[in-house]
Amino acid sequence: MAEPQVPILVAVAWPYASGSRHLGHLAGAYLPADVFARFQRLAGNRVLMVSGSDVHGTPITVRADAEGVTPAEIADRYHAEFLDAWERLAISWDCYTSTGTENHAAVTHDIFLRLLEKGYIDRRTSDQFYDAEADRFLPDRYIEGTCPHCGYAEARGDQCEDCGRTLDPEELVDPRSKITGAEPEVRSTEHFYLRLSDFEESLGSWLDSREGWRRHVLNFSKGWIEEGLQDRAITRDLDWGVAVPVDDLGPGKRIYVWFEAVIGYLSAAKEWAQRQGDSEAWRDWWEGDDARSVYFIGKDNIPFHTIIWPAMLSGYGGLNLPTDVPANQYLTFKGGKASASRGVGLTIGEGLRLFEPDGLRYALAASLPEQSDTDISVEEIVRRINEELIATWGNLVNRVLSMVHARCDGAVPEPGDRTDADTELVADVDAALVSAADQIDRVELRAALRTAMEAAAGVNAYLNATEPWKLAETDPDRARVVLGTALDAVNGVRVAFTPYLPFSSAALEEVIGPVDAWRRPELSPGMPIGKPPPLFAKVDVEELFADDDGEPG
């Protein structure tokens, strides 16, 4: 477990404001980041959790063109949708912004200019397709043609959606512009390139020295290095994006989205600092030797966070490289990769319509694809909520509070004379908190949640063994001691659930007091305990499947 007061940057993948995000995104990045951040705060560390909507990039302009609106309208629409989702899920951002801010452009320009000055960025000329009718260069996605592999007539310049193969636009048979339908011509264009190859050696040894990283993350990243790093263009012929801070290239060029999106972590930290009224406050997380930075992303984002962003950071100089990138694998829905565009799985909004937020958070946290792709379904979410969360934890809270209310004069009893078994139960709970802390700190969030559930099951077993409902008739004093012990145990177990279940945890705080650190809080004897309402509502399967078309998702 980390020493107290460590600055921890919780950097979370920037959701792409080109459409609704789905439960795979939630389980891949936002939920694990939130659990980790909530834990670290309780553990006494200084957490800065940042992200924002990525509002640039081709899919947004493609969608805007298709709908006949501006890219900004698309970005605004989904940015608002994301904000609403975060609020309903209680994702505890310190700063959630977007890449559309002036601050972000300024930070991007600072990094760009420094890298340019230090020679890590240079200019090169390349040939690219041009639509003379529309008077603009065409990104690969804006070129359509016949796939040379399968003959599909609507293949895109980057990929054929029919056979799934990756394409180069010049491979297309009968290429045409998606904008005007005109046959594109080849023109030379000048762009800035990031000299990634300059960092091949230093990044290689940096990766070799990483410890505790997930195997697939490390292997994948090293694989990139071994294949040889290629310099990458970081500007595009676009009119939607962050402006290029030098005018050498002339108009119609923008910084390409992948280069500026990762800079968002830094610009969001700076934006947060400005809002705090101390514009230098971000430095603790980015420059401190003791600071940690943990990046929560899906596996498709690995090279950007283990290769490209570290290259940019080390080229810039003086800023901390990622401490860990615990990228998740994919959440699959009945075997298929979740994809909002292909209609596989549930969007976050759909998930929130079907389930209460804590239930959804629990089910996803218990299924996080930490080591391998994990398959989930609506039925599985229901099972997790009803058979695990409610049966073991919700019911435990309810049975203990109900008995304390009924058998202890509706108040927290005095500890009294506890037996060895009594003190052992509470000691086991305290030990579980230590284990869970260690697991969460290592970003083993499924395991930590299991630790919490096992602790809850231990309290259930204690109750079955001691049978306080019988003692209440035969030995009321002993019954009060047992129930006080069980209440103390519940009081400890809830701490382990707090990062995962913010809503029900807050409800429980109303009853037995606040959780303000990663330890079992003191209970105040005499504190009144009313008749408790259930912490969670059971999911009614009949009702769920009776919804609209009978298909829950």
Add this chain to the structure above:
RNA sequence: GGCGACGUAGCUCAGCUGGUGAGAGCGCCCGACUCAUAAUCGGGAGGUCGACAGUUCGAAUCUGUCCGUCGCUACCA
């Protein structure tokens, strides 16, 4: 095609720096209990750890080949 990950009980997964009898949750069966959201607790059945070959005294764990699934393949980010 290349690269990476994965393939372990009915389901979802852990274990994989090689070594006491292969695990967990849920489901299923039996029993206990009835305070509690028909919840809980105990016990049990159930797997030749994808296939084949190899290394080793010993492999789910290492190596090779094959089969299958998923992802990436640098203009999605």
